[in-house]
Amino acid sequence: MSAARGAAPRPSASPRDISGNVKMTGGYGFTLAGETLVALASGALWWPEREMLVVSDLHLGKSERIARLGGAALPPYETYDTLERLEADLGRVSARAVVCLGDSFDDRAAAEGLPEGVVDWLVRLQAGRRWSWIEGNHDPGPVALGGAHLADMVAGGLVFRHIATPGGAGEVSGHYHPKARVAGVSRRCFLLDRSRLILPAYGTYTGGLWSHDPALSGLMADGALAIVTGRVARAMPMPR
Amino acid sequence: MFSPALPPAFEDWFASRGWQVHPHQAEMLARADDPSLLLIAPTGGGKTLAGFLPTLVDLAEGGHHGLHTLYISPLKALAADIRRNLSTPVEEMGLPIRVEDRTGDTPSSRKRRQRADPPHILLTTPESLALMLTFEDAARTFAGLKRVVVDEIHALADSKRGDQLWLALARLQRLCPDMRRVGLSATVEDPGAIAALLARHPDPCDILYADPGPDPDIRMLETEERPPWSGGGGSFAIPAILDEIRRHRITLIFHNTRAQAEIFFHRLWMANEEGLPIGIHHGSLDKVQRDRVEKAMVQGRLRAVVCTGSLDLGIDWGDVDLVIQVGAPKNVKRLVQRIGRANHRYNAPSKALLVPANRFEVVECVAALEAVLERDLDGEPRGPGPRDVLCQHILATACAGPFDADALYAEVTTAGAYAGLTRAGFDQCLDYCATGGYALRAYDRWQRLVQDGSGAWSLRDPRAAQLIRMNLGTIHDSDKVKVRMRFGGGRPLGEIEEHFAAQLVRGDTFLIGGRIVRYESLKETAIEVTRASVKKPKIATYAGTKFATSTQLSHRILRMFEQDSWPELPRHTAEWLALQREMSSLPQEGRLLVESFPFDGCEQLCVYGFAGRNAMQTLGLILTKRMEEMGLDPLGFVASDYAVLIWGLEAVLDPVPLLDRAALHEGLERWLAGNAVMKRTFRSSAHIAQLLQRNAPQARKTGRQATFSSDILYDTLMKYDPDHLLLDITREEAMRGLVDFGRIEEMLARVGDRIDVVRLDRVTPLAAPLFLEVGKVPVEGAARERMVEEETERLMAEAGLGS
The missing domain is CATH 3.40.50.300 (P-loop containing nucleotide triphosphate hydrolases)
Known part of the structure; x- marks a missing residue:
């Protein structure tokens, strides 16, 4: 047990100490590579010092892509729903920088085929904010939208990329869509150990991968936490 | 002649x-x-x-x-x-x-x-x-x-x-x-x-x-052991059942659920000291295993088969001369059909034994025996043909080539089930197939079906035909995961529900195909297991229909309860009913009994509606929704065929306002918004109408996070497009299938304002079995959030991480 405790990330004293507005968002505060961060109940990550909001795996345009490929015509509302939640989060924390951790679009054509209203909406969200698109496996290369297009990004002690790397340190990534079961229900979750943080998928039409899947339990160090989303973000030992 | x-x-x-x-x-x-x-x-x-x-x-x-x-x-x-x-x-x-x-x-x-x-x-x-x-x-x-x-x-x-x-x-x-x-x-x-x-x-x-033949030779199995107070396995009767197997050539032992068949087979095998050849057969077992059992039966190499509805239909399984039904039969018609499996000779009586698994089922078995002898079969009218199946049929039609909408409508209405379908109803389904049928017309470029110059409809993308064909069919229970042995070439054993598989951690043991296995790891599409030798395995849950006790049978039971004494029942069961009457009261046909008592750290509310499992489930959903609104902090409920048991943090001392007829109706309307049973109903229809296509030509390797829950689609439609066809279909389905509000209506009409509320300080004889029912439904409310908080804090504290 002591080994596990040694490897575990320490929760910071209280979420309230980090930022006055965190309590309102039901966030869970912690430190990673010396930086103080807050996992929001919505599944976004808030970095108060940089006034930066990080979201992962938006998968915008998913229903359009499935229909285009001859699949079902899913309810075409997921892009609106995702952006609505993002807008709400941006307003709640007054973010001045936004990082989208990859798979922001379900594929390149989906990025190019976004309805005009959605493009306008994105432009509106980007106004007055530094906006970075990290490449994902679904959306490699830059897309024709404002903002910086990056393979990965370093800021302070942290590195932001889409897929976690085995030796990553201070690494913030997405890709796996982690989820965990707590009190009989399944919730999207952050996974956190001493060297890395994996964000849950933020997009409305996204599924999840159990934290006990070998892909995740093999990646996360002993003593890792799962921070489950919902009405309030809450940490627990990561189910393996 | x-x-x-x-x-x-x-x-x-x-x-x-x-x-x-x-x-x-x-x-x-x-x-x-x-x-x-x-x-x-x-x-x-x-x-x-x-x-x-x-x-x-x-x-x-x-x-x-x-x-x-x-x-x-x-x-x-x-x-x-x-x-x-x-x-x-x-x-x-x-x-x-x-x-x-x-x-x-x-x-x-x-x-x-x-x-x-x-x-x-x-x-x-x-x-x-x-x-x-x-x-x-x-x-x-x-x-x-x-x-x-x-x-x-x-x-x-x-x-x-x-x-x-x-x-x-x-x-x-x-x-x-x-x-x-x-x-x-x-x-x-x-x-x-x-x-x-x-x-x-x-x-x-x-x-x-045809000549219906002689009456069956059917009775309840007399055992030295008493049936337990609760539970559904029928294990107590194993010595008596082994005796019957010895006395007959081939015995079929029917169970109502696959899980019960597994447990029973396991225990039967442990007690089978002389090694009688006995097999197990149910729909979740691997086909190779089922084939082996079927073949052995036909060749007369088995003396008994423990089975479920998978053996209900008319295959000639050799010289079956005894049918044993373990557990309440639920439905007289199906019981009669099962009994018919014994003795395939024309004009010879079929021989059958009923084995009630607990004392409540003794009552149901006796009621069913009376109904069989009176040839009083039960059944509910089915209603018009469902539109999700029609949607799939339209898509399937398009796979065969261009079609004319007028001709297809004319053809469809020659099917008796769809004779009453209006043209508007048909066009709505066609529009769903072509465009998705959303209020937001998003798919003009990517319509599934397009019309050519002559007005004929066809698939826009020919690739779609393969997807549609791969997803044909109307059987979509729940997601299942295959189970296979880790060693020895990965022999497949069968499948279990994904929901159950997700809760397994390495080292957990469970029963499948009559053997105990240990969960080792999750591979892409299957879980790997090894042999295990432990006494008490977990019980896998298997997809399989749970039948509701029919209206007719429920009424027979209620009428039996009104007797002063029960000479037709075994003494232990008669005494149990008498004890319930003494401690609380017995449910009656024209009254509704409601009990309230503390147990297991929660406040319990038990409503004896006798409306069948599905309707009782619905009643549980509506009541917990109302309780949530009234601040009574319900945590969950479980339904059986005769009652719903709700537990929560607050005692409900006056349930009469909860059961108000208008309030229940209103609850039905509002509650439609967001609960698990509606989502399950939606999922089934979404699969049939092919809004969700589970099977793809090549399943993506990294896969499981690529598929998302149909619950998300349901929530999205409820929020953005509440009048969409699939939500209409879901509401319609809910009225008959899983929700069965008709039987709540029947119950309300039967009891009127005659509601008897009994407050007790402990669990009653009739309520006790409910605590062992499977299929508990959690309530996603304030109390659940409290539990999430408590559980995460407890886990953190246990790990030494509490703040």
Whole structure:
């Protein structure tokens, strides 16, 4: 047990100490590579010092892509729903920088085929904010939208990329869509150990991968936490 | 009695076997030209031969090219069984007839050949037929078809598999205008309803009745051991059941659920010291395992088989001479059909034993026995054909080539189940198939179906045809995960529910196929297990239908409760009922009993509605929703056929306002918004209407996070498009299937304002079994959030991480 405790990330004293507005968002505060961060109940990550909001795996345009490929015509509302939640989060924390951790679009054509209203909406969200698109496996290369297009990004002690790397340190990534079961229900979750943080998928039409899947339990160090989303973000030992 | 129409070769053949043509077989032959004909006959009445005689006689003369008769059965195994049975007369009389079967298990090379060069008689399932009709060469495949025989039609008439079949028959009839329809059915409560489904609407359909044979020899098993207070396994009766197995040639032991069959088989095997050959058979076991058991049965190498509904239908399982039903029969009609499995000789009584698994079931078994002897069968009318099946049918039609909407509408309404479909209703389904049918017209560029200049509809993307074909069918229970051994070549054992698999951690043990295995790891599409030798395994949950106790049977039980004493019941059960009457009260037909008591750290509320499992489940949903609003902090509930038990943090001392009729109706309306049962109903319809396509040509390797829950689609539609067709269908489905609000209405009408509230300081005899029911439904409310908080804090504290 002591080994596990040694490897575990320490929760910071209280979420309230980090930022006055965190309590309102039901966030869970912690430190990673010396930086103080807050996992929001919505599944976004808030970095108060940089006034930066990080979201992962938006998968915008998913229903359009499935229909285009001859699949079902899913309810075409997921892009609106995702952006609505993002807008709400941006307003709640007054973010001045936004990082989208990859798979922001379900594929390149989906990025190019976004309805005009959605493009306008994105432009509106980007106004007055530094906006970075990290490449994902679904959306490699830059897309024709404002903002910086990056393979990965370093800021302070942290590195932001889409897929976690085995030796990553201070690494913030997405890709796996982690989820965990707590009190009989399944919730999207952050996974956190001493060297890395994996964000849950933020997009409305996204599924999840159990934290006990070998892909995740093999990646996360002993003593890792799962921070489950919902009405309030809450940490627990990561189910393996 | 020989029919004058029977050719000499057939007369000789019957005579050589010492057989007589039954009157109903002769009449079927005499009326071979009826456009539709329904035969009601008991098991063992030569029903199948009656269905095939006109075909064999017609084909005996030779000269027919191509398909002559299509035989549809609800079971793949039945198709294979009939092929073997037909080969005997065909070979012995030297008839020029080619007979083949075609199911999901048929190799694709043979399937292709069958489409190009069909046999005279093709034996298949509704799903395989639907698939054949999606190919462009369907008209050529079915050219010349004269007859279609639907076997075990009573089993199809209750399900969407039937609805899919009635639509396929309408298509076949258009391709082959002279096609005659024959239905073969077990005894049912409303033969006219089945005849209306079988016939081309509005053609008439006569019904023939075979001699129903003698009354069954049926009783309740007397055991030295008393049935337990609760539980559903029937383990207490194992010594007595082993005695019965020894005394009979082949015994079928039916269970209501797969999980119970597993536990029972495991315990039976432990007690089987002399090593009697006993097998297990249920729908979640691997096909190879099931085949082995079926073969051993037919060859008479097994003395008993522990089984579920997977053996309900009419396969000739050898010389079965005893049927044992473990657990309450729930439904008198199905019980009668199961009993018929024993003794396939015509005009010999079937022998059956009922084994109630607990004391409540003793009451239900006695009530069911009385109903069987009075030939009082039960059943509920099914209502019009569901539109999710129609949506799938429209998509499947498009796979076969361009179609005209007017012609398709005309064709669909010749199916009895869809005779009342309005053109507007049809157009709504067509629009859903073409564009998704959303308020937001998002798919102009990517429509699924497009119209050409002449107005004909076809698939925009030909790739879609493959996807649609791969996802045909109406059976979509829940997600399942395969189970296989880690070593020895990864032998498949069967499948378990994904929900159950997700809760397993390495080292957990569970039962499957009668053996205990240890969970080792999750591979891409299967979980790997190893043998384990522990005493108390977990119990896997298996997808499988849970039947609700019928209205008629429920009423019989309530009427029994009103007696002063129960001489027809075993003493232990009579005493138990007396104890309940003394401690609290017994439910009555014209009153509603509600108990409230603390237990297990929660406040419990038990409502004895006797409206069947599904309706009681609905009542639980509505009541917990109302309790949430009233600040009574409900945590969850569990429903049985006779009661719903709700637990929460606050005692409900005055439940009368909760049960107010108007409030329940309002609850039904508002509660439709967001609960698990509605989502389950939606998921099933979304799969059938192919809004969700589970099967893809190549499943993505990294996969599982790529698929997302249908709950998300449901929530999205509720939020952005609440009038969408699929939500309409979901509400409609909810009225009959899982929700069954009709039976809540029936309960409310029955009890009026006669509600008896009893507050106690402990659990009552009648409530106790509910604590062991599976299928507990959590309430996603404030109390749940409190529990999430408490559990995460506890886990953190245990890990030494508490703040």
